[in-house]
Amino acid sequence: MGGAVAADVTAAQGARPARGRRRGAPGVVELGLLSLGGFAAFFGLWFVVARSGVVPARFLPAPGVVAATFFHLTHDPFAGYTLQQHLLSSIGRFLMGFALAAAAGVPLGLLMGWFRWLDDVVSPVFEGFRFIAPIAWVPFAALWFGTGIGGPILIIFSGAFPPCVINAQRGARLIEPHLIEAARSLGAGHCRMFAEVLVPGALPSIVAGLRISAGLAWQSLVGAELIVVSSGVGYLMVQGQSNLATPIVMSGMIAIGIVGFLIDVALRAAEARIRRGWAGA
Amino acid sequence: MGRSMSQISFQSVSRVFRRGSEEILAVADVSLEVADREFVAIVGPSGCGKTTLLRMAAGLDFPSSGSVLVGAREVAEPGPDRAVVFQQFALFPWKTVRENIGFGLKCRGVPAAQRNAAVDRYIEMMGLQGHENAYPHQLSGGMQQRVAIARSYALEPEVLLMDEPFGALDAQTRIEMQEELIRLARVNPRTVLFITHAVEEAVYLADRVAVMTRRPGRLAEIIDVAPVRRAEAWEERPIEEVMDLGSFTHLRTRIWKMLRDEREAKAEAPRVTPLQRRKAGP
Ligand SMILES: Nc1ncnc2c1ncn2[C@@H]1O[C@H](COP(=O)(O)OP(=O)(O)OP(=O)(O)O)[C@@H](O)[C@H]1O
Ligand SMILES: [Mg+2]
Secondary structure: OHHHHHHHHHHOOOOOOOOOOOOOOOHHHHHHHHHHHHHHHHHOOOOOHHHHHHOOOOOOOOHHHHHHHHHHOOOOOOOOEEEHHHHHOOOOOOHHHHHHHHHHHHHHHHHHHHOOHHHHHHHHHHHHHOOOOHHHHHHHHHHOOOOOOOOHHHHHHHHHHHHHHHHHHHHHHOOOHHHHHHHHHOOHHHHHHHHHHHHHHHHHHHHHHHHHHHHHHHHHHHHHHHHHHOOEEEEHHHHHHHHHHHHHHHHHHHHHHHHHHHHHHHHHHHHHHHHHHHHHO | OOOOOEEEEEEEEEEEEOOEEEEEEEEEEEEEEEEEEEEEEEEEOOOOHHHHHHHHHHHHOOOOEEEEEEEEOOOOOOOOEEEEEOOOOOOOOOOOOOHHHHHHHHHHHOOOOHHHHHHHHHHOOOOOOOOOOOOOHHHHHHHHHHHHHHHHHHOOOOEEEEEEOOOOOOOOHHHHHHHHHHHHHHHHHEEEEEOOOOOHHHHOOEEEEEEEEEEEOOEEEEEOOHHHHHHHHHHHHHOOOOOOOHHHHHHHHHHHHHHHHHHHHHOOOOOOOHHHHHHHHO
């Protein structure tokens, strides 16, 4: 009985890359312990190096000092706002830029996947722009938008846009041709083909793209904030730097890491959910 | 609507596939007429071009030479007037059984209430009750195939193009589906082009059985079953009784032999026939 069920599960997973447990791979508890071990080693090393005095405290503050500063920043405003307020303003920008990139990139990618001529027109230009790092847009962002909301959004957009396009295009291209043929035989017009075949068929790939895109958006954002705005975590770090307050800079880095991690976890969960819904693994 | 006119017409149809520098002649000069409300089955060895023929009638593939007409018009694109049951089911994995079956009607703009009633009817006909809200991957192969069949039936098309539609069914369900198809054909006759590997199925269902040769696929012979069926009233009898009739077994054996001769005539190296063995001897 148990054997039969297990066999069914593997069959249902079909061609998708085996994500199952490898032999001897750790379970949830072991994984938790291993991660904790990693963190402990990291902070231990940091603590020892900082404490030994090999590196001056100005260059590498001790973990305890950073933790205290972090806590402090959550209720004492620095550079105009508390850490939460800075974060909130960063997240707002992130959401705007990311949403814009997704709203423009996913449909464009789907259309490119569907109409080969559009792919031929867009791809060369796109492939060129794709390799320009988001931060390279900073001069133009400042020039065109000054300190307005447009600047950071442009920068985030340039980071978040490519994965949206690429994954939507690939997802649309890789839909089982039989499904498209079946839909055409059943009388589906262009709109219905898009809404009911192309989008759902490409969705797993689209969501994977959105996850990559969100990560890049968050990274690009902090880069943007270092330069063109007057609030946000990036701004907090720049201000910390000019005050030679390394614990503040590090607190900013930690906040960025935590939020980025949370964004990734949320989108990973969404991705897993969609994959489960689709192929029943 | 011209009842006497042929509904599907293959006129000297050839189809060449290109694979790299290689040219594969999949279908060679096939001419076949399927009359309005006629049921024609095509049998032939694997890879002889049966699916290719059906796809050309569906408008999913096009002849390299010759022409394919459906209802006197050259086939230019797929459409719901010619419902296809695909060999690989082609169910939408993100749609439930109900949504899959109703998709064609939805495309046609049938209002939800009416659509649901029709879907319910076909769900019951196909014995899919209790699985309305399941997704295809949650069904067995046979059930998926029944959903695919229901999806085409629901359109009530002029022309049904079925590519081994009962291939994944167990023997019992298969017989039920065959009887159901015969019953449907009597209540509401349609033009059907039906591909199968099962000779008995072809003889039981079809008015005419077209036998194809190995690749390049040509028409070897067309066997007229309809006169015998009508004379002996096969429709009125249970399937097992029909399959025991002398006339039935005679037709079946004739087609079997044709297919076997076909296979032996052009058997490839590993399948050594007595004749070849003699030739290969010292
Ligand atoms: N798109 C294609 N490109 C190249 N070759 C093709 C293509 N489609 C079919 N063929 C070739 O044409 C021949 C006929 O294929 P087809 O699918 O029509 O066979 P079939 O009679 O339906 O076989 P089966 O009974 O196994 O389903 C095969 O040799 C196949 O390899
Ligand atoms: Mg086939």
